[in-house]
Amino acid sequence: MIWQLSSLFSSIAHANGTFMPPDGDTIAPLYDHLYLVMVLMSAIASLIVIGGMVYFSIKYRRQTGRKSAYITHNTTLEFLWSFIPFCLFMVAFGWGWYVYYQMRTMPEDAFEVNVLAQQWSWNFMYKSGKKTTADMYVPVNTPVRLIMTSKDVIHSMYIPAFRQKQDVVPGRYTQTWFQAPHVGNFHIFCAEYCGMGHSAMLGIVHVLSKADFDKWLETNPYKGLTPVQVGQHLFQQKCSVCHNPTTERKVGPGLQHVFGSMVQLQGQPPHLADENYIRTHILHPSTYSVQGFPKGVMPSFQGQLSEEELTGLIEYVKSLK
Amino acid sequence: MSATATAPSGDNYLNHEKGLWSWLTTLDHKRIGILYMISVMVFFLLGGIFAMLMRTELIAPGRTIMGPETYNRVMTYHGTIMVFMVIIPGIPAFLGNFIMPLQIGAKDVAFPKLNLISWYCLMVGALVAFTSLFYNGVDTGWTFYTPYSIRTHTGVTFMVLGAFIMGFSSILTGLNFIVTIHKLRAPGMTFWRMPLFCWGLYSTAIIQVLATPVLAITLLLIACERILGVGIFDPTLGGDPVLFEHFFWFYSHPAVYIMILPAMGVISEVITAFSHKTIFGYKAIAFSSIGIAAVSFFVWGHHLFVAGQSEVAGIIFSFITMLVGVPTAIKVFNWTATLYKGSIEFKPPMLFALGFLFLFTIGGVTGIMLATIALDVHLHDTYFVVAHFHYVMVGGTLMAIMAGFYYWFPKIFGRMYNIFWARITFVLIFVGFNVTFFPQFILGAMGMPRRYYDYLPAFTSLNRISSIGAYTIGLGFLIALIVILQGIFGGEKASANPWGAKTLEWSTVSPPPHDNFVTEPIVTAGPYEYR
Numbered sequence: 135m136i137w138q139l140s141s142l143f144s145s146i147a148h149a150n151g152t153f154m155p156p157d158g159d160t161i162a163p164l165y166d167h168l169y170l171v172m173v174l175m176s177a178i179a180s181l182i183v184i185g186g187m188v189y190f191s192i193k194y195r196r197q198t199g200r201k202s203a204y205i206t207h208n209t210t211l212e213f214l215w216s217f218i219p220f221c222l223f224m225v226a227f228g229w230g231w232y233v234y235y236q237m238r239t240m241p242e243d244a245f246e247v248n249v250l251a252q253q254w255s256w257n258f259m260y261k262s263g264k265k266t267t268a269d270m271y272v273p274v275n276t277p278v279r280l281i282m283t284s285k286d287v288i289h290s291m292y293i294p295a296f297r298q299k300q301d302v303v304p305g306r307y308t309q310t311w312f313q314a315p316h317v318g319n320f321h322i323f324c325a326e327y328c329g330m331g332h333s334a335m336l337g338i339v340h341v342l343s344k345a346d347f348d349k350w351l352e353t354n355p356y357k358g359l360t361p362v363q364v365g366q367h368l369f370q371q372k373c374s375v376c377h378n379p380t381t382e383r384k385v386g387p388g389l390q391h392v393f394g395s396m397v398q399l400q401g402q403p404p405h406l407a408d409e410n411y412i413r414t415h416i417l418h419p420s421t422y423s424v425q426g427f428p429k430g431v432m433p434s435f436q437g438q439l440s441e442e443e444l445t446g447l448i449e450y451v452k453s454l455k
Numbered sequence: 456m457s458a459t460a461t462a463p464s465g466d467n468y469l470n471h472e473k474g475l476w477s478w479l480t481t482l483d484h485k486r487i488g489i490l491y492m493i494s495v496m497v498f499f500l501l502g503g504i505f506a507m508l509m510r511t512e513l514i515a516p517g518r519t520i521m522g523p524e525t526y527n528r529v530m531t532y533h534g535t536i537m538v539f540m541v542i543i544p545g546i547p548a549f550l551g552n553f554i555m556p557l558q559i560g561a562k563d564v565a566f567p568k569l570n571l572i573s574w575y576c577l578m579v580g581a582l583v584a585f586t587s588l589f590y591n592g593v594d595t596g597w598t599f600y601t602p603y604s605i606r607t608h609t610g611v612t613f614m615v616l617g618a619f620i621m622g623f624s625s626i627l628t629g630l631n632f633i634v635t636i637h638k639l640r641a642p643g644m645t646f647w648r649m650p651l652f653c654w655g656l657y658s659t660a661i662i663q664v665l666a667t668p669v670l671a672i673t674l675l676l677i678a679c680e681r682i683l684g685v686g687i688f689d690p691t692l693g694g695d696p697v698l699f700e701h702f703f704w705f706y707s708h709p710a711v712y713i714m715i716l717p718a719m720g721v722i723s724e725v726i727t728a729f730s731h732k733t734i735f736g737y738k739a740i741a742f743s744s745i746g747i748a749a750v751s752f753f754v755w756g757h758h759l760f761v762a763g764q765s766e767v768a769g770i771i772f773s774f775i776t777m778l779v780g781v782p783t784a785i786k787v788f789n790w791t792a793t794l795y796k797g798s799i800e801f802k803p804p805m806l807f808a809l810g811f812l813f814l815f816t817i818g819g820v821t822g823i824m825l826a827t828i829a830l831d832v833h834l835h836d837t838y839f840v841v842a843h844f845h846y847v848m849v850g851g852t853l854m855a856i857m858a859g860f861y862y863w864f865p866k867i868f869g870r871m872y873n874i875f876w877a878r879i880t881f882v883l884i885f886v887g888f889n890v891t892f893f894p895q896f897i898l899g900a901m902g903m904p905r906r907y908y909d910y911l912p913a914f915t916s917l918n919r920i921s922s923i924g925a926y927t928i929g930l931g932f933l934i935a936l937i938v939i940l941q942g943i944f945g946g947e948k949a950s951a952n953p954w955g956a957k958t959l960e961w962s963t964v965s966p967p968p969h970d971n972f973v974t975e976p977i978v979t980a981g982p983y984e985y986r
Contacts, residue, residue: 155902169830169900176820183787183816187809190794194730195801202732203796204986211792212739212785219784223777226827231770233829238766287603288696290761290836294902297833301762303697304602305690308763321911325836325904327596329603330523333907385523428591430608 158295158320158341159312164233165297172226237298240311244279245272251282251289251302253433254331254375256322262351265438267371268337270322272314273347279311286433290326293339301326314341330385330431334375356442365450368443372435379454386427390454398425412448467869467966482567485967488553489867490574495549496936498540498581503932505533510891510925513918516910523908527594528609530906534597535614539621540581542852543710546717547663548573548628550859551656553867555632557960557967558650560641560976565634569627576624584617586610596906598707601688601699605680612681615674622671625713629663632656641959643978647741650958650982651734654741655720658748662709662716666752670706673699697763704755712751714848716744718855719786722808725858726790728956729805730797733983736789743782750779760831769828776826783819787812802954803877807858810885814850818843821896839899842892850888857884857935864942865949869966872942880935887927894920958982 157163194202247270248259258270272278282291284304291310292299295318300310314320322337342350356364369379376385393412396404400423405411414421416439419432439447468485478486508529512519521529556564564570587593587610595604595611604611636657640649677699679685686692688699719740727734734740756764756772790812799805821843825831834840857880865871894917899905903914910918952961959982963972 153897153900165829165833168827169824169833172824172827172830176824179820180816183791184813186791187794187812190791190797191799191801191809194794194797194799196731196798200798202730202798202985204733205735205792205796206733207736207739208792212736212789215788216781216785220781223780223823226823227774227777230773230827230829234766234770234832237829237832287606288600290904292836292902292904294833299761299832299835303690303763305695306763321902323902323904327600327603327906329594329607330527332527333523333904333909428608430606 155294156318156320158293158316158318158339159297159314161233161237161312162295162297164236168229168233171229175222175226240279240309241277241313244277244311246279246281247272249280249282249291249302250285250438251291251324251335252285253287253329254324254335255372256291256324256335256337257438260351264351267368269340269371270337271340271342271347271350273344274314274317274341276344277311277313279309281307281309283307287328288326289324289328289335292323292325293320294323295320296339299325314339317341317343331375356446361442361446361449362453364443364446365448365453368439368447369450372438373447376432386432387424389451393452393454397422399423400425400429409448409452412451413444416444416447466968467964468969469868469966471969480571482563482571483969484552484556484564484567484570485867485971487570487574488549488551491544491549491552491577494574494577494581495541495545498536499932500936502533502536502541503929505529505536507925507929509533510922512908513910514922515919516912516915518909524594526908527596527906528592531593531596531614535584535593535618537848538597538710538714539584539618540577542714542848543625544577544628545714545852545856546721546859547632547656547659547713548577548624550721550856550863551632551652551717552628554859554863554960555653555656556635556639557866557963557971558653558958558982559636559639559644560959560972560978561635561639562970562972563639564631565638566631569631573624573627573631576627577621580617580619580621580624582617583620584614587613587617598703599674599677599699600703601677601680601694601696602690604677605689612678615677619671619674619678622667622674625663626667626671629660629667632660633664636660641976641978644959647738648978648981650720651723651737651740651744652717652720654744655717655723658744659713659716662713662748662751666706666709666713669702670710673702673706676702697759700759700762701755701764704758705752708755708758709748709751711844711847712747714852716747718811718852719744721855721859721862722790722811724956724958725804725808725862726793727983727985728862728954728958729800729802729808730794731800731955731985732793732797733981733985734789735792735795736785737981737983739785740789743785746782747779750775750782754779757826757831760828761835773826773828773831777823780819780823780826787816787819801878802861803872803874803881804858804862804954806878806881806885807854807861810881811851811854811858813885814846814854814888818846818850821846833902834899836905837899838895838903838905841905842895842899845892845895850892854884857881860939862954863960864939865953866960866965866967868943868946869949869964870942870946871949871953872938872946876934876938880931880938883931883934884928887924887929887931890924891921891928892924894918894924957984 250257255267258266282302284302289302291302296312298310298312300308318341320339324335378384378388381388381390392407395407397407398404417436419434423429468483512521512526590610593609593611593614676687680687686694688694688696723734723740754776756768757776760769861877898914898917903910949965951965959976
């Protein structure tokens, strides 16, 4: 089942025995080259300063009968240790600029995916009309451009394997791109703090071969599934960040045994949890606030679910007995 | 200097007046320094407890001791307390208040009443900020990014108003120091004879006066938006959230130099004193302080490389950030060169100063990596950044606070602490620090984002090492607290100049008399004449 996120996460090779994520796109080798050179330069510079400090500290430790020298300055030396670091910094700057230029030059013929971030999930929309949550599917060896915005607060699309990160800001579009030369699955993180579910706002990029991708684009994900199975699928992707399918509370209440019960509300009489109640909660969550939970935490899912999907979710909640 | 010869009969600032009221209404810069010392130590203890709670939660993935709501609050209070209540007032308001007038041969600061008001600003601001605890806490992180900080149902309004009031403490202290340094220097104390600690404070004061008002206004705008619904930053009200990031970092980047410049001043003092050698490149260090202060106003955009600012702006900010690296590198090389042919004693202040040099160098080179714009795209908002700024703020500023505290302790209290145990605290803090934060560089490069309550199983072992290091630091600071308290109340009497240092504060008795000097000092030479 493709929506079993947790099992997939553990199956993705992470560090490959190095201290960097795997190389997932065409930028990654360029990036790693610069990173390695900068780490080495930093290590050498640190060794010179720290080594000098330790050497002088031992060699010139206080000993009876030895006085310190009186040296106020040395213009040549001071010029050199200002000018040489300046030149090295300019190399770092220029090289950084060169790689950054390629990171930020969007290819014109790219395959476009629209991204809508919200607390706390990633929604992907394709030109074919297909929508996914948490899982993004892209073709291999094809430049892919992400056009992103947010429904609520600032998020940040971060794919370590692609060495790409771009904040996703409400009220405007930002973009990033990548081209993956190999088939594989890579992590998506939210890198800008966005509240309670920030560290659970994860996703996966599935890089598929062109044939597999075309097949995926055409298939109806709900074909042959019962409404409860559709609901379970959606629940895993969209709801499970905050709700357990058991009675255990997470960010919000656990949903087992909720359907058909009388829900205790704040400042309102108890309400029967029927189909309409669940539907209102998904589309207009601020209508009711459940006793024991802070108000205004749950985002609205209006406009993101088809009638078929809504019915599926309600049937799934119904099935949690 | 012969001022010590005619010390009057044991009158000093500590016994000049008696009773709690005399402390709360004191206009003596030394007593105000002590008030700051006590408040900063209490805040540091609180911020430290929050740090320990965070590292305990992060010792394993998933829930360990608290849920995400609690963790986000703990993280926020750790950040706000440590930044606004510990590191910013730590050196200027505590050590600076006490030592700077003594170093330039003044009787007090230029505006003693303003000085006391500054302390009350910090106290009232802190009180208002802590009121947020009773209004569902604050869960925005210390950066208060909008629109999250506008929408969250927590006590953000109290926290930002508190920070607004505390900002005035910083502005007024800065103003006071600028006027004091210009107007109250003793006869013969020219600018080029001033100790480098005063140069550090002077550059800091300029930033405090010019940059803090921007933060104050920005925080007030958040309060306006939350209370009155005025749309400034929230896009649903027609505002722009990235504008907040610009405003915030326009202050908060220079604020980084508010935190580090006085620390650099302390290090210059301690390294010369314990090398018994004049500083190498006095003018270069003094000018580089001013240089860093000036350039620091034009680098804020390096916090926004991936925030949605234009690529051209990003490249320009990357370039200017590289320029700040140059005066910083100059200082590091000058301190190292000061050790050359010195006569070095490894007393506790010197151990902390050498520790500073070690950690600050690593903090500096990783800063250059982050300023390299392409590298920042991957590393931004990961643990690499967390490690980098802890190497600068803790490995830099906090190590300098410890160096300065242990250095001026005999002057402040007229007593000496236990040298052996003070050295133990250094070993624990220094080793613990590296164990805590070095693994975080690797975590960040591997892709672990910051402010994560939960993480992938692949990140577990490095997080565990980091937590163990944090407990070591905690133990080190607890022992340091005992060493300090034992020194204050039961330490042996210290002489006026136990380290054999040459700056002016060491020429008066310890603890100094109410008016600082028995006879007005006349300065005839530079600050570090070790011949």
